[in-house]
Amino acid sequence: MSSESRAGRLGTERALRPLEEGASGETRPFVLMHGAGGRELPAAVPAGVRVSVVIPARNEAANLPHVFARLPEGLYEIIVVDGRSTDDTVEVARRLYPSVRIVHQQGKGKGNALAEGFAACTGDVIVMIDADRSTDPAEIPLFVQQIVDGADFAKGSRFLPDGGSSDLTPVRRLGNAFLNGIVNVLYGTKYTDLCYGYNAFRRSVLDSLVIDCDGFEVETLMNIRVAKLGMKIAEVPSFESARLYGESNLRPVRDGLRVLRVVLQERFRKTMPVPAGTGRGDEDGFVLAEGGPCEARVEVV
Numbered sequence: 001m002s003s004e005s006r007a008g009r010l011g012t013e014r015a016l017r018p019l020e021e022g023a024s025g026e027t028r029p030f031v032l033m034h035g036a037g038g039r040e041l042p043a044a045v046p047a048g049v050r051v052s053v054v055i056p057a058r059n060e061a062a063n064l065p066h067v068f069a070r071l072p073e074g075l076y077e078i079i080v081v082d083g084r085s086t087d088d089t090v091e092v093a094r095r096l097y098p099s100v101r102i103v104h105q106q107g108k109g110k111g112n113a114l115a116e117g118f119a120a121c122t123g124d125v126i127v128m129i130d131a132d133r134s135t136d137p138a139e140i141p142l143f144v145q146q147i148v149d150g151a152d153f154a155k156g157s158r159f160l161p162d163g164g165s166s167d168l169t170p171v172r173r174l175g176n177a178f179l180n181g182i183v184n185v186l187y188g189t190k191y192t193d194l195c196y197g198y199n200a201f202r203r204s205v206l207d208s209l210v211i212d213c214d215g216f217e218v219e220t221l222m223n224i225r226v227a228k229l230g231m232k233i234a235e236v237p238s239f240e241s242a243r244l245y246g247e248s249n250l251r252p253v254r255d256g257l258r259v260l261r262v263v264l265q266e267r268f269r270k271t272m273p274v275p276a277g278t279g280r281g282d283e284d285g286f287v288l289a290e291g292g293p294c295e296a297r298v299e300v301v
């Protein structure tokens with residue numbers, strides 16, 4: 001399927017229903033969006049929650065318009081972490097969303113990009129999505145709702161009813177299922193989707209969670225550590241579309257082995273790093289992460 005016809009199929013419907021009057025008299029958007037998987041989704045994030053959206057982007061100028069067009073209303077801040085793009089990713093983001101915050105990534109890889117983006121967040125809830133339009137920004141309200149309802153960490157799953165993927169190759173599907181199974185056995189979790197880049201969490205999770213990996217193993221590291229930390233975890237059905245333009249940066253064998261290494265390493269390590277300055281370094285089983293929180297150079301436009 002060509003990129004153009006994919007873009008057409010995904011659509012950017014909005015304002016399907018008129019605004020209605022809320023119980024308290026204020027006008028609330030009961031407008032719905034259609035998700036990539038065909039579901040109806042709320043057009044705004046729950047009121048009263050400051051939601052930060054972190055978007056790691058490396059040469060995604062062509063895709064960003066399709067990402068921003070699907071963002072729900074009511075977001076607090078949007079942070080694009082630019083991985084030294086050689087196209088006009090940064091300029092396009094600024095044009096699309098003048099108040100976007102740009103983090104110029106200092107290190108390398110998606111894991112590092114997310115860590116630097118998270119360090120720059122000031123909202124109550126952080127949502128991480130991709131910039132290639134494969135994760136559907138219109139699903140953000142579903143993730144935030146899980147946090148509002150009491151979860152610390154809401155992880156997307158393409159393998160729950162209402163979820164799905166048109167991006168997964170057979171090799172990636174098999175590798176993900178295999179690694180997911182190992183994690184569930186080793187850590188006692190009940191995850192249905194391990195290697196997926198759509199998650200949301202309370203910002204306070206970062207008081208305990210250190211992200212000290214660089215690459216695509218980042219979601220696995222986060223999923224394992226939040227389970228080890230005893231956080232309340234919810235899964236959210238999510239539909240992943242194929243990347244619109246450009247090529248994936250992931251290499252299945254190389255990155256699958258990196259994920260496997262993290263899975264084993266985290267199981268057999270005796271200590272878990274915690275962020276510097278939390279006062280938890282003396283507790284049994286915890287060591288302070290070297291270097292403290294990530295340095296991030298943020299530019300507010």
Ligand SMILES: Nc1nc2c(ncn2[C@@H]2O[C@H](COP(=O)(O)OP(=O)(O)O)[C@@H](O)[C@H]2O)c(=O)[nH]1
Binds near residue numbers: 056110
């Ligand atoms: N800032 C930054 N973003 C990255 C890097 N590598 C990947 N990304 C972004 O991470 C998201 C997922 O990457 P992608 O290549 O689509 O991997 P896939 O979805 O697993 O096939 C996309 O938005 C990429 O632009 C990086 O080194 N730095």
Ligand SMILES: [Mg+2]
Binds near residue numbers: 130132134243248
């Ligand atoms: Mg992708």
